[in-house]
Amino acid sequence: MSEATDAPTPAETPEAAETANPHAEIVRKLASAMLRTAVWPGVATVTIGAIVATVLLGVPGLIGALVGGVVAFASSLLTIWLMRFTGGMNPHFVMVAALGGYIGKMIVLLVVMTLLGGIDAIHRESLAFTMLATVMVWAGAEVVAFKRTKIPTIVPGN
Amino acid sequence: MSNIVLAQAAEAAGSINPGLAAIGYGLGAVGPGIGVGLIWAAVINGTARQPEAQGQLQGIAWISFVLVEVLALIGLVVYFIASSAA
Numbered sequence: 001m002s003e004a005t006d007a008p009t010p011a012e013t014p015e016a017a018e019t020a021n022p023h024a025e026i027v028r029k030l031a032s033a034m035l036r037t038a039v040w041p042g043v044a045t046v047t048i049g050a051i052v053a054t055v056l057l058g059v060p061g062l063i064g065a066l067v068g069g070v071v072a073f074a075s076s077l078l079t080i081w082l083m084r085f086t087g088g089m090n091p092h093f094v095m096v097a098a099l100g101g102y103i104g105k106m107i108v109l110l111v112v113m114t115l116l117g118g119i120d121a122i123h124r125e126s127l128a129f130t131m132l133a134t135v136m137v138w139a140g141a142e143v144v145a146f147k148r149t150k151i152p153t154i155v156p157g158n
Numbered sequence: 159m160s161n162i163v164l165a166q167a168a169e170a171a172g173s174i175n176p177g178l179a180a181i182g183y184g185l186g187a188v189g190p191g192i193g194v195g196l197i198w199a200a201v202i203n204g205t206a207r208q209p210e211a212q213g214q215l216q217g218i219a220w221i222s223f224v225l226v227e228v229l230a231l232i233g234l235v236v237y238f239i240a241s242s243a244a
Contacts, residue, residue, distance in 0.1 A: 026213030030220065075231065083220050091205045094216065095198030098223055102194055106187055106230060113238045124242050128235045139228045146221040154210045 022154045024088030030149050031083040037145035038138045042073060045137045049130035057123050064123035067116065068130035071109065076138045078105055179240035186233025193226040 046069030053061030082101045086094045116122055201219045205212045 023213035023216065027216050027220070030217045034221075079220075079224060079227065087216075091198065091202045091212065091216065094219075095195075095202060098198055098219075099191075099194055102191065102223075102227060102230070105227075106234070109231075109234055110183070110237075113234060114241075117238060117242060125239065128238050132232065132235045135228055135231050139224050142224050143221060146217065149217075151214045151217045153214050154212075 021088045026151055026154075027087035028084050030146065030151065031080050031087070033149045034083075034142040034145040035077075035080050037148075038076065038141035041141045042069075042076065042134050042138045045069075045134045046072075046130060049126070049133055053123065053126035053130065057126055060121055060123040061126040063121055064126035065130040067122055068127035069134055071112065071127075072131045072134035072138065075105060075109060076135060176241040179237045182240070183233050183237035186236070187230050190226045190230040190233075193229075194223055197222045197226065 046065065049069065050062055050065040053065040057064075078101065082097060086097045089097070116127065117124060197219050201215045204215045
């Protein structure tokens with residue numbers, strides 16, 4: 001029993017204090033659960049989109065679906081990364097990071113989609129619909145993960 | 159004569175379609191932007207009132223953020239499809 005009392009408390013070093021932040025742990029745990037739950041349905045959606053596009057449209061459809069899947073994955077993973085990155089920050093900074101990430105992502109996606117629209121080898125509709133389906137399935141899976149994950153309310157001093 | 163007028167109208171409509179799509183996308187991004195701002199403003203207020211609930215509030219905020227962001231992505235996809243009709 002005495003060994004336990006002699007051990008340093010988590011807040012003694014800055015690194016340990018950061019990892020011991022219970023609010024950051026909750027957000028990162030939620031981010032991990034969302035990623036775990038969403039990644040396979042996302043892969044399945046891209047695969048189904050690629051198969052359907054290939055059958056209906058051939059190689060341009062396949063390329064379009066794969067590019068759409070990659071864009072959707074990059075967009076969704078950026079949100080998960082942002083969630084993990086800002087987990088230990090104050091809500092003020094998290095708001096700035098979330099809005100900045102939203103604006104940055106929208107600008108990048110607008111530029112990427114506009115540039116991709118001029119490439120003849122990519123079928124536009126297969127890209128667009130595969131991206132949309134993947135993003136929506138990913139968001140739905142994240143909601144499921146959120147419902148399944150238990151989030152405790154931290155009461156200081158207990 | 160009417161066929162010529164209709165053809166000219168269709169040609170004009172085709173040339174302005176990408177511009178209209180871009181304007182529509184811009185308008186479609188405003189709503190989610192306001193939504194994201196409101197979500198995080200609520201988190202800041204909630205954390206100020208009850209700091210021990212910060213983690214829980216941030217979790218709710220992030221899932222709401224994801225859902226609001228999907229609206230903006232739908233707008234982006236609609237822009238992408240509509241701008242191809244040039």
